[in-house]
Amino acid sequence: MSDRVLRGSRLGSVSYESDRHTEFAPRSLTSYDCSQRHETAVPFAAEADIPYTWECKVCGTQAIRRDAQAPEAKAVKPTRTHWDMLLERRSIAELEEVLAERLAVLHEHQGQVKAQLKADAAKTRKKSA
Numbered sequence: 001m002s003d004r005v006l007r008g009s010r011l012g013s014v015s016y017e018s019d020r021h022t023e024f025a026p027r028s029l030t031s032y033d034c035s036q037r038h039e040t041a042v043p044f045a046a047e048a049d050i051p052y053t054w055e056c057k058v059c060g061t062q063a064i065r066r067d068a069q070a071p072e073a074k075a076v077k078p079t080r081t082h083w084d085m086l087l088e089r090r091s092i093a094e095l096e097e098v099l100a101e102r103l104a105v106l107h108e109h110q111g112q113v114k115a116q117l118k119a120d121a122a123k124t125r126k127k128s129a
Contacts, residue, residue, distance in 0.1 A: 032056070032063035 026046040033039055034056035040063050044050050052071050056063040086095070 031066040033066055034059060034061045034063035036061065038063070 027043045028046050028050075029041050029043050030050050031039060031041050032054045036056070036059050038056050038058040040054060040057050042054060050065065050068075052065050052068055053062045054065070055061075090098075
């Protein structure tokens with residue numbers, strides 16, 4: 001008999017308790033206004049930290065809390081670029097020296113490639129002649 005009572009019900013997804021004799025947590029209703037003059041009212045728990053902005057339910061833009069001052073802007077650290085980090089490790093003179101060394105290596109390699117291409121071209125001319 002008890003098996004038949006639960007047949008067809010979704011156990012775990014629906015509570016069979018009633019809300020009678022239940023005391024809810026204290027709440028406060030906070031109003032937000034968006035730039036399109038839509039009003040959005042959101043209930044929050046009384047002890048909750050209420051955000052300054054909220055998404056408008058009508059148009060989806062950022063709505064601003066009606067009864068609050070704008071929060072203080074946080075101090076933002078400037079972003080460190082690769083150049084800034086490089087200058088922490090080496091001076092400009094050291095960087096110019098490293099650049100000159102690398103350019104010399106590249107020029108030497110380029111000279112070898114050009115010499116090899118000339119030699120290959122000379123071989124093909126001799127074979128065709």
